[in-house]
Amino acid sequence: MERNTLFEIPHIRLIESDSGLYCLVVEDTELNDYVxxxxxxxxxxxxxxxxxxxxxxxxxxxxxxxANFSKERLLELLNQLDPGEVARIYKLNN
Numbered sequence: 001m002e003r004n005t006l007f008e009i010p011h012i013r014l015i016e017s018d019s020g021l022y023c024l025v026v027e028d029t030e031l032n033d034y035v036x037x038x039x040x041x042x043x044x045x046x047x048x049x050x051x052x053x054x055x056x057x058x059x060x061x062x063x064x065x066x067a068n069f070s071k072e073r074l075l076e077l078l079n080q081l082d083p084g085e086v087a088r089i090y091k092l093n094n
Contacts, residue, residue, distance in 0.1 A: 003015045003016065003017055003018070004016045004017075006022075006071070006075060007075055007078045007079070009081065009083050009086060010083065010086065010087060010090070011026065011027040011028065011031055011086060011087075011090045012024070012025070012026050012027075012031070012035060012078070012081065012086060013025050014074065014075070014078060020067075021064060021065075022064065022065045022069070022071065022074075023062045023063065023064050023065075024045075024061075024062075024063040024065070024074075024078075025060065025061065025062055025063075026060075026061045026063065027058045027059075027060055027061075027090065028058040028059065028089070028090050028093060028094060029058070029059050029061075029093070030089055030090075030092055030093055031058075031086065031089045031090050032059075032061040032063070034085075034086075034089050035063075035081070036063075038077070038081065039074070039077055042073060042074075042077065043065065043069060043074060043077075045063040045064060045065065046064050046065055046066040047063075047064045048061055048062065048063045048064070049061075049062045049064075050062075058090075058093065058094050
């Protein structure tokens with residue numbers, strides 16, 4: 001499955017699959033909660049899947065959006081995330 005990365009900072013990226021689905025990939029539960037709170041007023045995930053390879057690695061969240069969301073608005077909001085705050089939250093558990 002070919003993926004096109006639309007946004008990326010350490011531990012967070014927005015990808016578009018070759019099938020046209022959009023997924024916000026977030027490493028770590030605490031960081032995913034932070035991103036959800038940051039985006040919640042304008043975006044709700046259609047579905048979320050979580051994977052974890054072992055207890056020593058952070059959980060990886062794939063948050064999928066439905067076809068009707070505004071990609072431009074999502075990118076605008078993601079660009080407002082503070083990479084320093086993202087790194088701080090990620091380091092809480094990792």
